[in-house]
Amino acid sequence: xxxxxxxxxxxxxxxxxxxxxxxxxxxxxxxxxxxxxxxxxxxxxxxxxxxxxxxxxxxxxxxxxxxxxxxxxxxxxxxxxxxxxxxxxxxxxxxxxxxxxxxxxxxxxxxxxxxxxxxxxxxxxxxxxxxxxxxxxxxxxxxxxxxxxxxxxxxxxxxxxxxxxxxxxxxxxxxxxxxxxxxxxxxxxxxxxxxxxxxxxxxxxxxxxxxxxxxxxxxxxxxxxxxxxxxxxxxxxxxxxxxxxxxxxxxxxxxxxxxxxxxxxxxxxxxxxxxxxxxxxxxxxxxxxxxxxxxxxxxxxxx
Amino acid sequence: xxxxxxxxxxxxxxxxxxxxxxxxxxxxxxxxxxxxxxxxxxxxxxxxxxxxxxxxxxxxxxxxxxxxxxxxxxxxxxxxxxxxxxxxxxxxxxxxxxxxxxxxxxxxxxxxxxxxxxxxxxxxxxxxxxxxxxxxxxxxxxxxxxxxxxxxxxxxxxxxxxxxxxxxxxxxxxxxxxxxxxxxxxxxxxxxxxxxxxxxxxxxxxxxxxxxxxxxxxxxxxxxxxxxxxxxxxxxxxxxxxxxxxxxxxxxxxxxxxxxxxxxxxxxxxxxxxxxxxxxxxxxxxxxxxxxxxxxxxxxxxxxxxxxxxxxxxxxxxxxxxxxxxxxxxxxxxxxxxxxxxxxxxxxxxxxxxxxxxxxxxxxxxxxxxxxxxxxxxxxxxxxxxx
Numbered sequence: 112x113x114x115x116x117x118x119x120x121x122x123x124x125x126x127x128x129x130x131x132x133x134x135x136x137x138x139x140x141x142x143x144x145x146x147x148x149x150x151x152x153x154x155x156x157x158x159x160x161x162x163x164x165x166x167x168x169x170x171x172x173x174x175x176x177x178x179x180x181x182x183x184x185x186x187x188x189x190x191x192x193x194x195x196x197x198x199x200x201x202x203x204x205x206x207x208x209x210x211x212x213x214x215x216x217x218x219x220x221x222x223x224x225x226x227x228x229x230x231x232x233x234x235x236x237x238x239x240x241x242x243x244x245x246x247x248x249x250x251x252x253x254x255x256x257x258x259x260x261x262x263x264x265x266x267x268x269x270x271x272x273x274x275x276x277x278x279x280x281x282x283x284x285x286x287x288x289x290x291x292x293x294x295x296x297x298x299x300x301x302x303x304x305x306x307x308x309x310x311x312x313x314x315x316x317x318x319x320x321x322x323x324x325x326x327x328x329x330x331x332x333x334x335x336x337x338x339x340x341x342x343x344x345x346x347x348x349x350x351x352x353x354x355x356x357x358x359x360x361x362x363x364x365x366x367x368x369x370x371x372x373x374x375x376x377x378x379x380x381x382x383x384x385x386x387x388x389x390x391x392x393x394x395x396x397x398x399x400x401x402x403x404x405x406x407x408x409x410x411x412x413x414x
Numbered sequence: 415x416x417x418x419x420x421x422x423x424x425x426x427x428x429x430x431x432x433x434x435x436x437x438x439x440x441x442x443x444x445x446x447x448x449x450x451x452x453x454x455x456x457x458x459x460x461x462x463x464x465x466x467x468x469x470x471x472x473x474x475x476x477x478x479x480x481x482x483x484x485x486x487x488x489x490x491x492x493x494x495x496x497x498x499x500x501x502x503x504x505x506x507x508x509x510x511x512x513x514x515x516x517x518x519x520x521x522x523x524x525x526x527x528x529x530x531x532x533x534x535x536x537x538x539x540x541x542x543x544x545x546x547x548x549x550x551x552x553x554x555x556x557x558x559x560x561x562x563x564x565x566x567x568x569x570x571x572x573x574x575x576x577x578x579x580x581x582x583x584x585x586x587x588x589x590x591x592x593x594x595x596x597x598x599x600x601x602x603x604x605x606x607x608x609x610x611x612x613x614x615x616x617x618x619x620x621x622x623x624x625x626x627x628x629x630x631x632x633x634x635x636x637x638x639x640x641x642x643x644x645x646x647x648x649x650x651x652x653x654x655x656x657x658x659x660x661x662x663x664x665x666x667x668x669x670x671x672x673x674x675x676x677x678x679x680x681x682x683x684x685x686x687x688x689x690x691x692x693x694x695x696x697x698x699x700x701x702x703x704x705x706x707x708x709x710x711x712x713x714x715x716x717x718x719x720x721x722x723x724x725x726x727x728x729x730x731x732x733x734x735x736x737x738x739x740x741x742x743x744x745x746x747x748x749x750x751x752x753x754x755x756x757x758x759x760x761x762x763x764x765x766x767x768x769x770x771x772x773x774x775x776x777x778x779x780x781x782x783x784x785x786x787x788x789x790x791x792x793x794x795x796x797x798x799x800x801x
Contacts, residue, residue, distance in 0.1 A: 146589050201778070208785050210588055211535055215738065216781045218537075218731060222774035230768065340727060344600050351593050384608035391601040395594055399582040402590055 114377065116255020122366075122373035124261050124330055127268035130365030131323035132346030133353065134275060135316035137361040140350070142292045142312045145202055145213050149221035150320055151343025153190045153197075156224055157321025158241075158334045159232060160189035165242050179244040182329075186321040193224070194317025195310040203309065221343065229336040238335040241328035264326050271322050272362060278315065279358070288312050341387070348394050354403060368394065427486060429472055430479035434487075436463065438494035442501045444757060445508040453761055495652060499645055509644035511760055513716060516651035517709045519752040522736045523658040523745055524705030527665060529734070530743030532698030533678030534583060535592045538599030539733040542703045544606065544725030545572040546710025551618040551720060561623045565711045572707020573700050583699060584692050599727050606722035617721025620714050623650070647716045654712065658705055662745045665701075674698060728770055735777045 132154065139147045164185030168178045197220055205213055229235045245260035279285040287308045290298040299305050327342075328334045349368050353360020371390040376383040440460045447453045467473055480487045502508045521543055528534045546568030553564045582594040607615050622629075623646070632643055665671050676684045677694050684691050714720045736755050740747025759769035 140589075146592075201782070204782060205785075208781070211529075211592070212781050212785055214535075214589065214592055215734065216778055219735075219774040219777045219781075222728065222731065222770055223778070226768070226771035226774065230771065341600065344596060347593060348597055351590055355589060385605065387604045388601050388608070391597045391604075395579070395582050395597055398590060398594060399585055402582075402585045402587070 114255075116252065116257055118373050118377045119255075120257060120261050120265075122369045123265050124268075124326075124369075125372065126366035126369030127265050127272075128323045128327055128342070128365075129345050129349050129368050130272060130362040131268060131319045131326075132342055133349035133361035133365045134272065134358060135319050136347055136350035137353075137356060137358050138275075138279075138312060138316040141356040141358075142288055143198075143202065143206060143309065145206070145210075146217065146347065147194075147197065147202065147313070147316075148214060148217040148343060148347070149197060149224060150217075150317070151339030151341075151346065152221040152224035152228075153193050153317050153339070154320035154324040154327075154342055155228060155334070155336060155339035156193055156324075157186035157190035157317075158324030158328045158338075159228055159239070159336075160321070161186035161325040161328060162239060162241055162334065165244070169242070175244055178242070182244065183322065183325050186325040187318045188321075190317040190321030190324070191314040194320070195314040198313035199310050202313070221339070225336055225339065232336070235336055238333050241332050241334050243329070243332060245329060261330060264330055268323070268326055271319065275315065275319060276358065284308070284311065288315075345390075348391070352394055352397055426475065427479050427483060429475035430483065430487060431490060433467075433472070433476040434490040434494050438498050441512070441753070442498050444753075444761065445502060445505065445511060447761075450762060450764075491656075499641070499648060500639075503639060503641045503645065506642050506644055509642055509648050510716075511757055513644060513647040513651045514713075515752050515756045516648070516655045517713050517716075518733065518736060518756050519748050520651070520655045520658045520709045521706045522733055522740070522748040522752060523655070523662050524702035525733055525737050526740075526743060526745050526748060527662055527698050527705075528702035529737060530745075531662075531665065531671065531674040531678065532695055533674075534695060534699055534702075536595050536699075536702065537592060537727070537730050537734065538595040538602065539706055540725040540727070540729035541599045541602035542572045542576060542706035543710035543713065543729075544602060544720070544722075545575050546707030547714035547720045547725070548606070548612055548618070548710075549707070550711035550714045551620045552612075554620050554715075555618075561625050561715070565623075565708060565715070568711025568714075569704040569708035572703045572710065576699060576703035580696055580699065584695060596727075599730050603722055603726055606725070613721070615722060617719060617723075619719055622718065623647075623712075623715045625650070647712075651709075651712060651716075654709065659745060661701070666745070670694070670697070732770075732773060735773050738777055738780060 132150065135150050136146065139145055139150070161182035164181040165178050168181040173181070197217075201216060201220060202213070205216060208216075232239075243260075245263055247258075247260065249256055249258040249261075251257070279288060287298070287303045288311075290301065290303055291305060291308050291312075295305065298308075323342075324334070324339075327338065345368055346365070349364030350361045351364070352367060353362070353364035368390055371393055372386040375386040375389045382389070443456050444453070444460075447456055467476075498512075502512070521539060525536060525539050528536050549568045549571040550564050553559050553567050559567075579594060579598055583591060586594060606612055612618065665674070673684070673689055673694050676687065676689060677691050681691055732755060736748055736751045739755065740749070740751035755773065759765045765772060
């Protein structure tokens with residue numbers, strides 16, 4: 112029974128990452144009605160940016176906490192710039208195109224990012240070791256072992272979800288975002304600078320991706336160019352299961368997906384290679400049962 | 415009082431003959447040239463001729479001639495195919511590429527039926543191709559089954575696996591629908607990777623085709639000329655491509671095509687007019703998956719080896735990009751598009767490593783510049799004239 116603690120912690124960790132990714136999908140969909148499928152690859156880009164920042168600060172001889180801060184700062188900055196750039200140069204010009212075209216276009220943008228990392232990052236085809244910046248070790252409760260770094264990362268992840276929620280619901284920028292989500296034309300006549308709110312919205316959503324990517328790197332001590340694809344599919348799944356455009360739905364969906372995976376690993380360890388297969392089959396069945404998600408999209412307030 | 419009907423005017427057939435001859439010559443040239451610089455020049459020349467033909471009405475004249483003389487078109491294509499086969503008769507690599515192009519083209523005709531005609535998003539085309547391939551591998555290992563049944567089995571198993579997705583595909587719309595196929599494609603790949611019985615990441619070996627006592631692994635000797643055994647595969651895939659093309663053409667021309675159009679464009683209107691949306695969606699989905707599975711089986715038999723890495727999400731995206739490149743819903747467009755997408759990376763070695771990157775950039779540019787694809791589908795012309 113000593114494994115329960117590990118499973119629980121692992122599930123929480125994955126659920127937090129999935130929830131962060133799903134939240135990005137939800138923000139983009141809520142405001143612009145688009146699925147930005149390159150989201151997972153923006154996450155990868157952020158994680159690689161964080162890695163480079165750690166290398167740079169390490170070679171400058173800065174302390175480990177400074178490296179830690181630099182990793183997150185670089186990842187968030189890079190993903191914010193990427194997200195805002197994609198929205199400005201690719202999504203805005205195409206925003207009246209059919210949804211399929213938009214989905215395909217962002218998939219292709221993701222492919223460009225993914226392939227660019229694989230081809231142009233030094234030794235990019237192989238997984239990269241992400242340095243351990245958090246204290247290793249941990250403590251026992253009963254027979255369960257809890258990793259300290261995992262607890263710190265989970266708390267940080269949940270706190271960041273809270274911060275994004277606060278930005279959306281309590282700040283002036285969040286108000287502008289929600290106004291644009293509600294009705295673009297009216298928002299513009301009320302004096303909201305549409306051309307500034309949209310890239311900032313995409314930057315906000317992408318920052319959560321960069322944050323999640325760095326958490327991923329710190330937790331698994333390894334990142335690779337292709338990790339964003341599966342995370343994007345899972346994040347998209349989580350967002351859809353929760354109901355697109357509903358921020359709580361996205362987070363519930365993220366933890367639900369992680370819970371399904373963890374359940375398979377814990378209940379049938381011999382089948383743990385198939386955990387994603389089970390999770391996806393269950394999710395497809397869930398979608399069949401509730402075609403617009405568990406928490407259906409609310410008509411009036413989408414973000 | 416009768417107005418002169420434009421259809422009674424005789425249409426010149428020489429643009430059609432020229433176009434088919436040009437296409438055959440271009441294909442043979444591209445396959446035969448090995449020098450990268452000369453290949454680049456040839457490509458530029460072919461592109462220039464195509465642009466000039468489009469600019470000066472050659473394409474329209476060819477289309478008119480083709481639609482007026484369908485049997486002449488079919489005969490010309492047959493003659494051209496024989497000529498190309500004769501020219502390439504002992505070029506193993508070239509023939510393998512031609513067969514691969516035909517396989518991709520046929521899968522993409524199926525995808526055109528799904529995405530272009532019925533408007534069903536399918537981001538798991540490679541998974542259905544893989545289903546066919548793995549079915550062929552497993553049936554082949556058991557032995558005893560004739561290969562005609564093995565190939566057919568590939569298609570049927572893909573249809574069966576696809577039918578498990580029918581309910582979510584029918585119930586969901588838009589992004590939710592895209593997710594189901596997307597998740598299925600990823601699921602399929604993870605499953606293959608983890609499954610020891612199916613060879614895991616290492617994949618499986620498969621023997622070649624033996625169809626009705628005709629062993630595909632033997633070279634052919636006709637009239638004193640030796641033809642590489644790959645000619646067998648080119649003939650088989652060519653016949654299958656032609657059949658798929660005819661099927662898609664019949665669908666498009668019949669009332670089913672009109673109904674599919676209505677279902678794609680406006681489901682509410684379709685149901686108001688009493689169309690059974692579900693029936694037509696299932697038909698399109700099934701046909702497309704059958705073609706994918708069938709060609710997957712042929713592909714597996716031809717290359718003699720399959721692995722999960724052949725059927726990833728990236729491959730599905732490549733197939734979707736062929737459909738987009740050719741013009742969504744334009745079944746003739748998939749032929750040149752598949753040719754470009756399959757042949758160029760193989761021939762231009764420096765592209766090989768960068769091919770996914772280049773496709774992705776190309777598709778982004780096309781989606782921005784020409785949202786309907788390079789050669790857009792014609793709006794259906796209703797012929798109200800008396801027949």
